[in-house]
Amino acid sequence: MKKIKNLTRFGLAALLTLSLGYSVHAQLPAASKIPAIPFGKIEIITTQITPHFYALTGSKGVDPGHPEGAGGRIGVFVGPEGIFMVDASYAPLSDKVMAAIRKISDAPIRFLVDTHEHPDHTGGNPNFAKLGALLFSREEVREDLIKPFPPAVAAVIGSAASDKDPARLPTVTYGSKGTVKIYLNGEVIDLIPVVTSHTNGDSMIKFEHEDVIMIGDFYRNYGYPFTDPTHGGTFKGIVSAVDTLLKIAGPNTKLLPGHGTVIQKKDLVLYRSMILDIQAKVQTMIGEGKTRPEVLAAKLTASYDVEVPGGITPLPAGLGTSADRFVGYMYDELKAAK
Numbered sequence: 002m003k004k005i006k007n008l009t010r011f012g013l014a015a016l017l018t019l020s021l022g023y024s025v026h027a028q029l030p031a032a033s034k035i036p037a038i039p040f041g042k043i044e045i046i047t048t049q050i051t052p053h054f055y056a057l058t059g060s061k062g063v064d065p066g067h068p069e070g071a072g073g074r075i076g077v078f079v080g081p082e083g084i085f086m087v088d089a090s091y092a093p094l095s096d097k098v099m100a101a102i103r104k105i106s107d108a109p110i111r112f113l114v115d116t117h118e119h120p121d122h123t124g125g126n127p128n129f130a131k132l133g134a135l136l137f138s139r140e141e142v143r144e145d146l147i148k149p150f151p152p153a154v155a156a157v158i159g160s161a162a163s164d165k166d167p168a169r170l171p172t173v174t175y176g177s178k179g180t181v182k183i184y185l186n187g188e189v190i191d192l193i194p195v196v197t198s199h200t201n202g203d204s205m206i207k208f209e210h211e212d213v214i215m216i217g218d219f220y221r222n223y224g225y226p227f228t229d230p231t232h233g234g235t236f237k238g239i240v241s242a243v244d245t246l247l248k249i250a251g252p253n254t255k256l257l258p259g260h261g262t263v264i265q266k267k268d269l270v271l272y273r274s275m276i277l278d279i280q281a282k283v284q285t286m287i288g289e290g291k292t293r294p295e296v297l298a299a300k301l302t303a304s305y306d307v308e309v310p311g312g313i314t315p316l317p318a319g320l321g322t323s324a325d326r327f328v329g330y331m332y333d334e335l336k337a338a339k
């Protein structure tokens with residue numbers, strides 16, 4: 002695929018901004034126009050998913066980029082040998098996350114794995130590393146986390162994540178091929194690399210006996226599908242990742258996305274067909290010589306909008322809707338692939 006020029010123009014600043022929920026195609030707004038996240042108002046909500054697995058999410062209506070629940074969902078697997086965490090949400094929430102975990106278990110935090118590099122999933126990394134967690138991620142995630150934020154990005158990220166604390170960096174990394182297996186508390190935990198989809202460093206984390214998979218951000222049900230093209234993400238990859246998930250999930254497996262509600266395998270079917278439907282419609286319009294604004298004006302998602310919460314709710318700072326971001330990125334991807 003050719004380089005997407007109008008995406009690289011904004012580079013890392015855009016990536017980090019969009020990872021907090023903003024669009025890369027609108028002009029990157031001045032940091033002062035982006036509402037700050039009021040971390041002090043965020044509560045951590047604990048939900049027991051299975052006998053030994055819990056999900057921790059931030060409260061609703063506080064995080065401008067994630068009104069359905071602040072930050073990225075955290076998975077917590079507990080047992081006598083120790084705790085295994087999936088993702089770490091924003092750094093300023095770590096004390097509250099830790100307090101929530103201590104209501105579940107007094108065992109040590111042994112392992113933490115990042116599903117991908119975005120700060121709403123990795124911001125808390127250094128705090129849990131300092132509590133003794135051994136950090137795992139794809140090599141691509143570590144390569145991204147090691148880069149310092151440019152000043153404009155630092156202004157947007159604020160205190161959500163540090164680009165300086167050495168403890169933020171994963172100690173153990175793995176590549177895009179093969180599954181890493183961790184044996185803990187009688188459970189088998191699979192760190193499964195995913196093809197470039199939401200980002201180039203996605204993983205799914207499967208807990209075989211609990212029958213739970215933390216699936217990261219290539220699936221979402223608040224707003225439309227979202228890929229991060231500044232980190233190689235593609236909708237083509239998202240469809241492929243969904244196909245992989247359809248193969249490894251059983252009919253009753255609990256699938257926990259980074260954002261939105263817990264789903265089951267059957268919920269992936271409509272998601273997959275919707276992406277392919279919009280892809281075909283955008284491809285047709287490109288074939289007819291339509292421009293990006295013309296494709297956006299056609300409101301191709303209209304028949305899905307009632308089914309997708311947050312799909313046509315404006316994003317913060319006047320940056321359009323999730324539907325426009327989905328269709329616009331799809332246009333860019335198909336255009337660049339020509």
Ligand SMILES: [Zn+2]
Nearest residue numbers: 020117119218
């Ligand atoms: Zn993400």
